[in-house]
Amino acid sequence: xxxxxxxxxxxxxxxxxxxxxxxxxxxxxxxxxxxxxxxxxxxxxxxxxxxxxxxxxxxxxxxxxxxxxxxxxxxxxxxxxxxxxxxxxxxxxxxxxxxxxxxxxxxxxxxxxxxxxxxxxxxxxxxxxxxxxxxxxxxxxxxxxxxxxxxxxxxxxxxxxxxxxxxxxxxxxxxxxxxxxxxxxxxxxxxxxxxxxxxxxxxxxxxxxxxxxxxxxxxxxxxxxxxxxxxxxxxxxxxxxxxxxxxxxxxxxxxxxxxxxxxxxxxxxxxxxxx
Numbered sequence: 001x002x003x004x005x006x007x008x009x010x011x012x013x014x015x016x017x018x019x020x021x022x023x024x025x026x027x028x029x030x031x032x033x034x035x036x037x038x039x040x041x042x043x044x045x046x047x048x049x050x051x052x053x054x055x056x057x058x059x060x061x062x063x064x065x066x067x068x069x070x071x072x073x074x075x076x077x078x079x080x081x082x083x084x085x086x087x088x089x090x091x092x093x094x095x096x097x098x099x100x101x102x103x104x105x106x107x108x109x110x111x112x113x114x115x116x117x118x119x120x121x122x123x124x125x126x127x128x129x130x131x132x133x134x135x136x137x138x139x140x141x142x143x144x145x146x147x148x149x150x151x152x153x154x155x156x157x158x159x160x161x162x163x164x165x166x167x168x169x170x171x172x173x174x175x176x177x178x179x180x181x182x183x184x185x186x187x188x189x190x191x192x193x194x195x196x197x198x199x200x201x202x203x204x205x206x207x208x209x210x211x212x213x214x215x216x217x218x219x220x221x222x223x224x225x226x227x228x229x230x231x232x233x234x235x236x237x238x239x240x241x242x243x244x245x246x247x248x249x250x251x252x253x254x255x256x257x258x259x260x261x262x263x264x265x266x267x268x269x270x271x272x273x274x275x
Contacts, residue, residue: 010087012258020051035071038050070206075206167183221234244257
């Protein structure tokens with residue numbers, strides 16, 4: 001028996017996601033099969049994942065969220081998905097603030113003039129530079145395990161035609177992370193800009209390819225830039241030209257701001273989950 005569910009498609013700074021609300025009859029079941037059904041109908045990732053909003057009994061104030069890659073694997077955090085969730089929540093309830101609970105920390109989401117912002121306390125640990133020979137011979141590479149593993153390569157002279165070659169090598173380099181890692185290439189867009197102004201390209205595990213954006217990758221880069229260059233505000237231009245802004249507030253909290261939009265909502269017949 002198929003289950004009829006309302007499925008929402010949203011876009012956050014270039015990333016596209018499907019959203020569903022947790023169905024009580026399947027509350028104890030994994031959603032990885034539905035992620036594959038929705039995101040990889042032809043065996044190729046057409047969107048960046050399925051997000052499941054749970055524990056929303058008090059929907060006007062808070063909810064939890066689960067993150068699934070197109071291949072069905074579950075992961076810890078997705079910032080553009082959380083920003084998109086705030087937009088969806090605003091669309092449904094009309095409210096302008098909500099608290100999102102994740103396995104790592106809580107996030108305060110807010111929306112103003114179509115810009116969605118997440119505010120959160122830092123929890124980052126284990127940020128470290130990688131040996132030059134440990135990352136295909138490239139210098140200024142960093143490992144940032146903030147929830148899920150990320151590697152950021154800062155290299156203004158990198159030939160971007162080699163991006164996929166390096167990205168795939170790093171993605172599957174088990175000496176960096178036993179489960180593989182996401183990879184991000186970062187270079188300065190304007191060296192004379194008074195604040196950090198960068199371009200970023202991202203290769204994400206679970207999608208197994210380059211994505212149009214990665215909010216978590218932007219944060220990974222921002223953590224390093226704050227640590228090494230003491231930058232407190234950074235703007236990242238994504239592959240399609242959207243801008244994600246990350247910075248520090250005076251109270252020590254961090255924020256991430258950027259666009260999000262609801263593309264459509266429709267009823268979708270989801271096949272039964274495996275028991």
